[in-house]
Amino acid sequence: ARLVVLISGSGSNLQAIIDACAAGNIPAEVCAVISNKADAYGLERARNSGIRAEVLDHKAFASRDEYDVALGELIDSFSPDCVVLAGFMRILTPSLVQKFKGKMLNIHPSLLPKYQGLNTHQRALDANDKVHGVSVHFVTEELDGGPVIVQAQVPIENGDTAQTLAQKVHAQEHIIYPLVVKWFSEQRLTMEDNYAVLDNNTL
Numbered sequence: 657a658r659l660v661v662l663i664s665g666s667g668s669n670l671q672a673i674i675d676a677c678a679a680g681n682i683p684a685e686v687c688a689v690i691s692n693k694a695d696a697y698g699l700e701r702a703r704n705s706g707i708r709a710e711v712l713d714h715k716a717f718a719s720r721d722e723y724d725v726a727l728g729e730l731i732d733s734f735s736p737d738c739v740v741l742a743g744f745m746r747i748l749t750p751s752l753v754q755k756f757k758g759k760m761l762n763i764h765p766s767l768l769p770k771y772q773g774l775n776t777h778q779r780a781l782d783a784n785d786k787v788h789g790v791s792v793h794f795v796t797e798e799l800d801g802g803p804v805i806v807q808a809q810v811p812i813e814n815g816d817t818a819q820t821l822a823q824k825v826h827a828q829e830h831i832i833y834p835l836v837v838k839w840f841s842e843q844r845l846t847m848e849d850n851y852a853v854l855d856n857n858t859l
């Protein structure tokens with residue numbers, strides 16, 4: 657399968673997916689990495705692996721609509737089977753989401769439907785939750801609201817901070833995101849209506 661990965665930052669999830677492809681664990685290749693930020697470290701990770709690294713700076717566009725049209729064209733130019741959002745910190749327009757419906761995945765650092773949006777670790781702490789976690793889901797027009805494919809939990813322990821929680825969550829992210837991309841690349845995972853389906857079982 658052909659993957660295009662969208663990032664805005666460090667790209668540690670990108671790295672986990674690159675590594676899993678290189679190790680033969682995922683029958684896919686990352687064809688391109690696209691960032692809206694020129695200084696995203698993930699771009700360097702891509703270049704280090706010989707992967708095309710593209711910057712599409714949102715500040716160069718007058719509106720979100722115009723940006724997303726250009727982004728859609730850039731993604732299309734790599735003919736991907738799957739578009740992987742890995743810390744891409746932008747809200748997508750409905751028409752961009754529609755264009756890649758059933759082919760676009762996202763990872764969100766909470767146990768959805770809890771804590772859609774930002775600052776999820778602090779919000780879990782503030783709510784005195786005992787467990788926190790991370791979700792991989794299909795992208796739909798509802799922000800962080802598409803069908804969940806896999807979740808991983810982490811315990812919240814005494815003394816945890818937003819930072820320590822983020823570390824725990826990241827460790828789980830690097831396990832579950834490559835797993836989901838593997839299933840998708842093996843054509844075992846689809847979105848039917850508003851459900852994720854794995855090996856013909858609704859999740």
Ligand code: GRF
Nearest residue numbers: 666667668669743763764765
């Ligand atoms: C992750 O916490 C992910 O859940 C969120 O953005 C972060 C990306 O981290 N959507 P990285 O750039 O992959 O290290």
